[in-house]
Each structure stands twice: as C-alpha cells, then as structure tokens.
Amino acid sequence: MNVTVEIERRSNGQPKPEWICPSCHDVARLVDVRANLSVCPHCGHHLRVGARERITQLVDDGTFRELWVNVRTLDPLQFTDLERYPDRLREAQAKTGLTEAIVTGTAQIGGNDCVLAVMDFGFMGGSMGSVVGEKLWRSAELAADEDLPLVAVCTSGGARMQEGILSLMQMAKTSCAVDLLNESGVPFVAVLVDPCTGGVVASFATLADICIAEPGARLYFSGPRVIQQTTREALPEGFSTAERNLELGHLDAVVPRAELKERLGNYLGLLRGGESPERRDARRRGSRGKGGLAEATAERARQIASLAWRSLVGGDREAADAAEDPSARETPPRYVADGGDSPAPGPSPDA
DSSP, X not given: OOOOOOOOOOOOSOOOOSEEOTTTOOEEOHHHHHHTTSBOTTTOOBOOOOHHHHHHHHSOTTOOEEEOTTEEEOOTTOOBSSSBHHHHHHHHHHHHSOSSSEEEEEEEETTEEEEEEEEOTTTGGGOBOHHHHHHHHHHHHHHHHHXXXXXXXXXXXXXXXXXXXXXXXXXXXXXXHHHHHHHHTOOEEEEEEEEEEHHHHTTGGGOSSEEEEOTTOBEESSOHHHHHHHHOSOOOTTTTBHHHHHHTTSOSEEOOHHHHHHHHHHHHHHHTTSOOXXXXXXXXXXXXXXXXXXXXXXXXXXXXXXXXXXOOSSSOHHHXXXXXXXXXXXXXXXXXXXXXXXXXXXXXXXX
C-alpha cells in the first residue's frame, strides 16, 4: 500500500520583522536601530551595548589607545560551581572578544584628553573581580599622574562570586582609587548605564564628581524583588530607575545616548577650568614633571599599597604591621597576571 503525505506551509503572508522593541513592541529595521546608536527610534528605549561599541560612540575618531590588555585573573580560589571558573572566563572571552569585563585606555572626548574605563555587561554580567579592580586602580593612578580626568562607564551585576572575598575587596580598592583622584585634584565623571548594581554602584560608580545616567537605566544595590520580599511592602513606581534616582538627588543628570558625547566633552572642559584643548596642551608641556603633584600622588599610592598588606586580625598591631611590610616579602602573592603588554604608571596594591 502506497501512502502519500502532502505538507502544506501555512503563512499569513507577512514577513518576520527584523527587530521588535522590548519596550514598546514596535518594529523597526536593524539598520535604523544601529544608526540611532542602538536606541529604539519609536519610544527611545536604550538597548545595552558592548564596551567596544560604547567607546566608538563616545571618543573622537582614532584617539583611543587601550592599556593593560593582558592583565588577567589567576583564579586564586580554584573556584568551581557547575563549571570551573577558568572555563567560564574562556566562554565570556569568546562571546565578547574581550579579556575582562572592563576596557581601559586613554582617549579624547570633544577634544579633551582623558583616561577612559568602560565596563561590559556581556562579560559575566560585568561582574567586578580582581582584574576589574586592578585596571580601575591603574586608570585612576595614571589619571592622577598625568593630570588627566577619568571617565568611567559603569554597568555591572555586582561583585564576582567566583572570586569570593577578593572580589568584595575591590570595593575598598576602587574607593581608594577615587580618593587618590580627589587628593590629586583630578576630575572624575561616571556614566551609569543599564544595569548598574551591587558592589559597583556601592563603590566607585557613585563617588564621582559628576554622576550621570542614561534614560531608563536601573541603578540599585539590591534588586526590587529582594527588597520587596524583605520589607513586605510595595515599592514606589519607578523604583531604581535613573529618573527616580535623579529626583532623589543621587544623579546630576539623565542624558540620552545621542547627547552623551557632547555632554561629556562639555563637562571635561568645564572641570578643567574652561580652557581650550590647545591652551591646556601648551600648559601641560610647560608644567608636566615640575612641582610636587606627581611625587605626592606616587607617595600616596605607595602608602595605600602598604596599608593593603597590614594584618587585620589579632596580635600585636605594630609587630603585625612590621611583619606584613611588603618590602620584607621576597615574593608577594598575586591574584592577577600582567602580561606586560603596556606600562602601568606605578606600583599598585594587589588585586
């Protein structure tokens, strides 16, 4: 017996849309969304973008020079959950094309020289581990040493659980980095983008001289669900959004992505006294290396580095301090590996 099977393809005749906005659910062409800086052309919803795309959007053409590419974690805890930590790192590196959750370097924004640090949520949720803390520290130290403003674009799910207490220590380390900038009189501008949470928003991201955010960005330490379950109370409308944080005074401005580059350029110019880039460059050439700023900054960095070695538990404090002096150690422990591809501006505490 012969059996004939007929397959009929049913279709409504309408082609599948290239892109649907997750906020307004309107459709658009991908080319239009990308031309609009990954912002919905209908409702203005800001999509997440990677660190490389963010740098392209913000800096003047051809001015970005990446630093410390080969600083990588050494997996000091030998952490394993469902996967080994090194395996997770390799997956994130293959997915994003980055070596870590932050990209750092020097650039110009609106003709203003600066040190730039951009986080990438696509790399393990932008989690802050030893390498993120180390590269942020080096960025701050370079900014202080070269008398350049620091611009940080922050997006993160918080501390990296695979590094345990070492990741939590980066909150203190990055806060010390901001303190170094303050003592050196160097401006620090933070751009908070969706999402910025946990240990990052509770440390350096909200310590800047100017804190701004993109529209609709979610900014909080603990998530709304956790807070609601803990307090058993309904949260106010718009809780944790950039607009709500602006109302409460936690932000200086909410800036659409299309205006972000120009606004940052204006901020950097004003924070440097309103000088034109040409006049500022001439002043730096005549004054760099003179005076005590660079020496004082380096000394402050050495003091903070030495404090990081001190014993924090029990015993005679003075004896412990002497025993933990880094100069007395032949081979101090390291939690990050530096491939030596680019120079660090000076000594820094171990990540």
